[in-house]
Amino acid sequence: MRTFFVGAGLVALCVGCATAAGAQGWVTDARRIGLGGLGLDQGSLRRYNAAYRAVPGRAGQRGRPKLTIPIPLGLIQFFHDHPLSNIKNDPAFNHDSAGFNPVELLNTFLNPPLFLEVKKAPTPTNDVVFGIGKDSLRLNLGQTAKLVPEDQFGIGGSSRPLDAGLSIKGVRVGVMGWVHGELGFQLGDKLLGFLRDSVPAAPNTRYNIPGDAVFEAGFAPSIGYAGRIVGDSTTGLYVGGAFHYYVGLAYARVNGDGGFTTGDSIFSGPTPVKLDARGLTQYSKFGNSVGHGVGGDIGIAVVTGPIELGVGVNDIAATITWPDTRVDSALYRDSSFSKPVANHIETKTKLPVSYLVNLAYTVGKTTLGADVLNSGRGTTVHVGGEQRVGVLVLRGGVARDQRKRMEFGWGGGLRFGGLGVDLGFWTHTNSLSNQRGVTMATSLSIY
Amino acid sequence: MKAKWLGLALVSAAVVTGCGEGRAIFNVDLYSFLKGTGSDTVPYFALPGFSADTASPPRKVNLPGAGSSIVDSVRAFGTVDLVNATGSGTIGLQVYLAADSLGTYKPSALAINVPSKSVSGTNTTRDTIRVDLSAAFDSLFTKSQLWIRFGASVSNPGATTLQGKAVLASLLLTVIIKDKFF
Numbered sequence: 001m002r003t004f005f006v007g008a009g010l011v012a013l014c015v016g017c018a019t020a021a022g023a024q025g026w027v028t029d030a031r032r033i034g035l036g037g038l039g040l041d042q043g044s045l046r047r048y049n050a051a052y053r054a055v056p057g058r059a060g061q062r063g064r065p066k067l068t069i070p071i072p073l074g075l076i077q078f079f080h081d082h083p084l085s086n087i088k089n090d091p092a093f094n095h096d097s098a099g100f101n102p103v104e105l106l107n108t109f110l111n112p113p114l115f116l117e118v119k120k121a122p123t124p125t126n127d128v129v130f131g132i133g134k135d136s137l138r139l140n141l142g143q144t145a146k147l148v149p150e151d152q153f154g155i156g157g158s159s160r161p162l163d164a165g166l167s168i169k170g171v172r173v174g175v176m177g178w179v180h181g182e183l184g185f186q187l188g189d190k191l192l193g194f195l196r197d198s199v200p201a202a203p204n205t206r207y208n209i210p211g212d213a214v215f216e217a218g219f220a221p222s223i224g225y226a227g228r229i230v231g232d233s234t235t236g237l238y239v240g241g242a243f244h245y246y247v248g249l250a251y252a253r254v255n256g257d258g259g260f261t262t263g264d265s266i267f268s269g270p271t272p273v274k275l276d277a278r279g280l281t282q283y284s285k286f287g288n289s290v291g292h293g294v295g296g297d298i299g300i301a302v303v304t305g306p307i308e309l310g311v312g313v314n315d316i317a318a319t320i321t322w323p324d325t326r327v328d329s330a331l332y333r334d335s336s337f338s339k340p341v342a343n344h345i346e347t348k349t350k351l352p353v354s355y356l357v358n359l360a361y362t363v364g365k366t367t368l369g370a371d372v373l374n375s376g377r378g379t380t381v382h383v384g385g386e387q388r389v390g391v392l393v394l395r396g397g398v399a400r401d402q403r404k405r406m407e408f409g410w411g412g413g414l415r416f417g418g419l420g421v422d423l424g425f426w427t428h429t430n431s432l433s434n435q436r437g438v439t440m441a442t443s444l445s446i447y
Numbered sequence: 448m449k450a451k452w453l454g455l456a457l458v459s460a461a462v463v464t465g466c467g468e469g470r471a472i473f474n475v476d477l478y479s480f481l482k483g484t485g486s487d488t489v490p491y492f493a494l495p496g497f498s499a500d501t502a503s504p505p506r507k508v509n510l511p512g513a514g515s516s517i518v519d520s521v522r523a524f525g526t527v528d529l530v531n532a533t534g535s536g537t538i539g540l541q542v543y544l545a546a547d548s549l550g551t552y553k554p555s556a557l558a559i560n561v562p563s564k565s566v567s568g569t570n571t572t573r574d575t576i577r578v579d580l581s582a583a584f585d586s587l588f589t590k591s592q593l594w595i596r597f598g599a600s601v602s603n604p605g606a607t608t609l610q611g612k613a614v615l616a617s618l619l620l621t622v623i624i625k626d627k628f629f
Contacts, residue, residue, distance in 0.1 A: 127471070127472050128472070129472045129473075129474060130472065130473045130511070131474045131476070132474065132475045132511065133475075133479035134476070134479040134480045134482075135479065136476070136479070267509045267510075267511075
């Protein structure tokens, strides 16, 4: 029974904090962390703006590192606290241990300990009060009820983990890997009222969480062009575009609804509550027939003296057709059932359109920048800048994450010849808390 | 099955509170389980110069069940109306708690012993219950059910028959669960 609770707890906790997880990206570069998540260098800009393949480095820019290696101080601390030799018995991971706390485990998941957590976000500490009677159950979460999400929440977006190619005179032929994943939930009205507004549980009532998830991945042979069409290297207009033929390797979608239904009475009946779940799954396994589709990227960048402005849009009209998918329905009520609904049917999916609007201003040894990024699920805004002083660089920035919370970054770096060491601090709300934590990132760059 | 309530409740709480150092406090309205069943009333009768013990039948109370959680403390609050019909004397109340019906008859099941209160004539006297339960009973509240039985010890030093009934008016248990209840 304990395993059931722990399992259910972990799942629910994941649900509860999925918003937080998706609110900020996973960045391993201490320079970018010091800028509050702002990507100032061409390397990060060309991911979303095809024109940036042609835009030269800004004057005064120290060049793009060939390699950036994160220094995992957080992992050293983590393995010091949780030795691998004793990991099976570690209370942090052993749910049979009296010291096991799923919150700590999930905070570890939400804040992978690559970097050092210099300030942990405190978890709420107020008491939770349950009112229990023969025909009543009421939950009062106190101040923490504010953390119950009212709207849909989730994580997701698209990424390109691989982008290799050859360029000749602006024309680029290559192949990119692509991944699209989304996970979304929304508390049903009844459950929302029970958790957030302390509405008493009612008999014969269903409390549920509808949710959906999609995952698809593949690769895409691409051909593109990026070049300057007007001006020179100091003032110019750059355009870029790419055409992708998407090949899908695997796809799965789940639309589900889980919850529980109260019995005739809350506590006096033989079955006070029944758990249930139902879902519809659609999938095309890896190795099955591949999906296919076409789409493209376009981008434009304007460089005029110290000012640089760009707009890039990715995965335009990227619809993937999966010619051979299977649909199953699954139901849980006391025990689980599953049955095929359809097989060998065609399914279409659509990659989210992502876009980046960026602005940079460089004067002397100072660079200021801002961007608005949407990678498929919510918009983030970053504003930051860096000041170079000899071998030293100072950085700072602010961001508005997908949860519309302000986050702050600051840091600095040293560069000696071809080697750079960077340090960045970043506030985050990737924890089960309504307060910020602070991560310290360190990385080594080879130029 | 009752344990599922706890699971759901704790999961719900954990979703938003993250447990932290906060406690889970269960306010269990025991009276709601006893009201109207007859187990909320203990008739008493004692002849002049005699003492007598009387009790209501045991009653089952469903609880969420706290599994392997650790109960920190349990406090009882309640009121009892001593509805005296005739005579005068003293009445003491006892509340027995046990994991099963028969267990409530064991002396070790005595969880609450309310000091004797004087009654006389045709009057209703309200008595209050406010006591911290012994840690020996903590484990009962981690289970999905417990049994409760009320008793009354009546002493009649007077010259007329002492008769009446003790009627439970409210009984609330506050069970405080320690942080790491998973």
